[in-house]
Amino acid sequence: MRIPILKLYDCLLVSIQWELDDATALQFQEDLLHKIHQTSANGVVIDITSIDFIDSFIAKVLGDVVSMSKLMGAKVVITGIQPAVAITLIELGIVLDDVLTALDLEKGLEKLQQELGD
Amino acid sequence: MNKLIYNYIKENRSRILDTWIQNMRNKADERLIKGVSTEVFESTSDEFVEMIISRLTEKEEEFLSLLTDFAEKVVRLGWPLVFVNEGLKEFEKIVYGGLVDQGLVNQDKLLEVVGDLDSFMTPMQNEVVNMYSQIWEKTVSLQKIALQELSAPLIPVLDRITVMPLVGTIDTERAKQIMENLLNGVVNHRSEVVLIDITGVPVVDTMVAHHIIQAAEAVRLVGAHCMLCGIRPEIAQTIVNLGINLNEITTKNSLQKGIEAALEITSRQIVEMEEVE
Structure with a gap:
């Protein structure tokens, strides 16, 4: 099952609604990069509100996606990281250093606009 | 018998x-x-x-x-x-x-x-x-x-600003609870800035600092900003002498300064009212 990527003005909007398995995650990485290339989007918001479990592989993929998007000139904001997920990430020692984060989709879009405006 | x-x-x-x-x-x-x-x-x-x-x-x-x-x-x-x-x-x-x-x-x-x-x-x-x-x-x-029960209360003081005052020694179990309360509170109150006040923490050693850094990092992941307030001179000394790197976290010396900075982040300020005659 593929994850839908929606275009919203000059941004891309991704909402991940179910737990990712490894194959889906890699597929998503590829899809997103293609989409950024296609639409020449300036920003991406990835919303993971519905995910309450994450493993190191998925976390790595997410981090990679962010770095890759950055290389392609799109800023990424990850929104809606659940407390449990945050704790897991920290405990796994995964520091998503250069990732922008926001509480929810709304705030994420605001933040992205702000970043792009600068 | x-x-x-x-x-x-x-x-x-x-x-x-x-x-x-x-x-x-x-x-x-x-x-x-x-x-x-x-x-x-x-x-x-x-x-x-x-x-x-x-x-x-x-x-x-x-x-x-x-x-x-x-x-x-x-x-x-x-x-x-x-x-x-x-x-x-x-x-x-x-x-x-x-x-x-x-x-x-x-x-x-x-x-x-x-x-x-x-x-x-x-x-x-x-x-x-x-x-x-x-x-x-x-x-x-x-x-x-x-x-x-006394462990880790989270107080929403202003819209989008919450404070967690910590009192007493922090051990691993308590640190875990602090982190959970902090993150859940941030999500529930939809806060943008969280202030951790450590005025009442007697000793900050590497372990406590590690827990605080972790908590701050986790807060950033859920999409809020974390600040550390109430750093007393002796705490500042220990932190530097132990070589703990708190550069990633904004630190303030008092809760008051922290709240001022938090208001700034949320682009608000406190204005004194003119007295109405």
Whole structure:
């Protein structure tokens, strides 16, 4: 099952609604990069509100996606990281250093606009 | 129970009691006597011997309830377990001495009597110790619960700004709870800035700093900003001397400064009202 990527003005909007398995995650990485290339989007918001479990592989993929998007000139904001997920990430020692984060989709879009405006 | 011992204790009850109190008073250390008035000491001692004797006469349940009451009382008075234990031993000694003195025990019966006396006293000793440890455990668990309740409150002070004041030593278990409360609170209150106030944390060592850094990192992941306030001079010194890197986290010296900075982040400010005439 593929994850839908929606275009919203000059941004891309991704909402991940179910737990990712490894194959889906890699597929998503590829899809997103293609989409950024296609639409020449300036920003991406990835919303993971519905995910309450994450493993190191998925976390790595997410981090990679962010770095890759950055290389392609799109800023990424990850929104809606659940407390449990945050704790897991920290405990796994995964520091998503250069990732922008926001509480929810709304705030994420605001933040992205702000970043792009600068 | 050996009839001989039973009868002896029953008949010489008051004499045993007197000797016992006398001996125990000599044994009890200064601290114990000072804190407790003579009447209380006497009545408690009386109760103690009463309890031992009740073991002979009363049924098991009655003895147990007496024991519970007594143990609770003694713990409240702060009598050390060693002293109570000593009391039991002393009682045994007095009874044995009395039996020998009165010539009630001859050479043949000696072993049997000692065995009987021992089998009577040992379970009681166990029960007293057991009672003590139960009461202690109860106190400790109550205090633990109280501590947990006090552990990590999160206070929403202004719209989108929350404060978590920390008081007392932080250990791993507490740090975990702090992190959970912090993150859940941030999500529930939809806050943008969280201030962790460590004015009440006596010592910040590498472990505490590590936990704080982790918490700040996790807060950033859920999409809020984390600030550390209330850093006292000595804390600043320890942090630098230990070589802890807190560069990633905004730090302020007081909660007031922290709130000002938080308002700035959320693009607001406090304005003084002009007085209306």
